[in-house]
Amino acid sequence: MLFQVTMNVQLPPAMPGAEADQLKLREKELAAELQRDGRWRHLWRVAGRYANVSIFDVSCPAELHELLTSLPLFPYMEISVAALCRHPSSIHDDDR
Ligand SMILES: O=C(O)C[C@H]1C=CC(=O)O1
Secondary structure, three states: OEEEEEEEEOOOOOOOHHHHHHHHHHHHHHHHHHHHOOOEEEEEEOOOOOEEEEEEEOOOHHHHHHHHHOOOOHHHEEEEEEEEOOOOOOOOOOOO
C-alpha cells in the first residue's frame, strides 16, 4: 500500500545543538535504511520549510504507524498521512 506522508519538524528551540545533531544523524541513518529496503520510496524536502513529503510503500497502516513512530524525530514532528490508490488516468504501470 502506498501512503503520502507529510512531516513537519519542530525541534524545541531550547534543545542543545549536539542533541539535535545526534537525532538528525540517527534519523538520516534510519531513513537511508528504509529507502534502501524500498519502504521509503520518495523523500522530498518542502522548499523553504523544515518539512518533507514522502511516499511509503508498506503492507498496511499498522506497519506505517510502527515505522513512523520509530523515527528518532517522531516526538518532534507533526505528521499527516493520506492513503493512495491508482489513478485511472495514470500511464505508469508501477502504481499500486
Ligand atoms: O529532514 C526531515 O525532513 C526530517 C527527517 C526525514 C528524513 C530525515 O533524514 O529527517
